Ligand SMILES: Nc1ncnc2c1ncn2[C@@H]1O[C@H](COP(=O)(O)OP(=O)(O)OP(=O)(O)O)[C@@H](O)[C@H]1O
């Protein structure tokens with residue numbers, strides 16, 4: 001759904017890699033863990049203070065994107081709206097993301113996990 005959202009915005013995907021990186025609960029090897037999954041990189045875009053610290057200590061240049069109405073655009077709120085059956089969540093994600101979540105019945109799965117039905 002990230003790929004589809006980028007395509008919807010006419011962003012060229014030819015030089016973009018989307019790489020899932022599993023969590024490990026070991027901060028001292030987080031940087032090398034991320035590097036082991038990705039092609040070489042020089043700049044890290046991050047907002048998470050721990051991530052910023054770990055990559056800065058490893059000598060990377062860090063760029064911090066500004067928050068975009070963080071009170072509204074955050075996954076906790078979006079998941080809560082889905083669970084509460086409010087269609088408002090669809091306005092908070094790209095259209096392709098909303099379509100994908102509905103296609104895989106992500107809304108129903110979320111409610112089931114939350115014990116709604
Ligand atoms: N509205 C936003 N503006 C700018 N950066 C954001 C915004 N929402 C999330 N991010 C950034 O995206 C990354 C992923 O954040 P995170 O997983 O905490 O998102 P979240 O939507 O707050 O998730 P959750 O509510 O599940 O904790 C972080 O670096 C975070 O700072």
Ligand SMILES: NC(=O)c1ccc[n+]([C@@H]2O[C@H](COP(=O)(O)O)[C@@H](O)[C@H]2O)c1
Pocket residue numbers: 023024025026027028030046047048050051
């Ligand atoms: N030691 C670790 O396992 C470790 C350290 C730092 C960040 N992380 C993970 O990296 C992600 C941070 O992502 P953002 O930079 O997009 O906020 C989170 O999923 C977080 O759990 C894991």
